[in-house]
Amino acid sequence: MRDEYTNVVVNGLSKMIIVPNNIIPFSGFCFINLFGVLFVRRDMIGHIKEKDYNHEMIHTAQMKELLYIGFYIAYLFEWLYRLVFHTKTAYRGLSFEREAYDNEENLNYLNTRKRFAQWKTHQNL
């Protein structure tokens, strides 16, 4: 099953392991980035755009600098906080998502990204 696993290179530096499958994520979702590995519903693999991969690789960069578990803890607590105090923008306004959405179209972004950029230079939503 070696050919099930693929790498993608969107810009010169970053690679992402992609695991097409029928289980993760749940039906109705397209893909999920778990610890830098992208699990993709098999029937959705052709629908993922370069900017989607770039978006997920930005999250992977965020994960690495927070040693993965720190990313999930910070993401969860910020999301819970926003669910209470910024209900309408709870997801889209997350600092991690703002950085990823704001820069997903720039396929060179990860070559120039500053550390902890998710907490810098973003307008509050």
Ligand SMILES: [Zn+2]
């Ligand atoms: Zn995202």
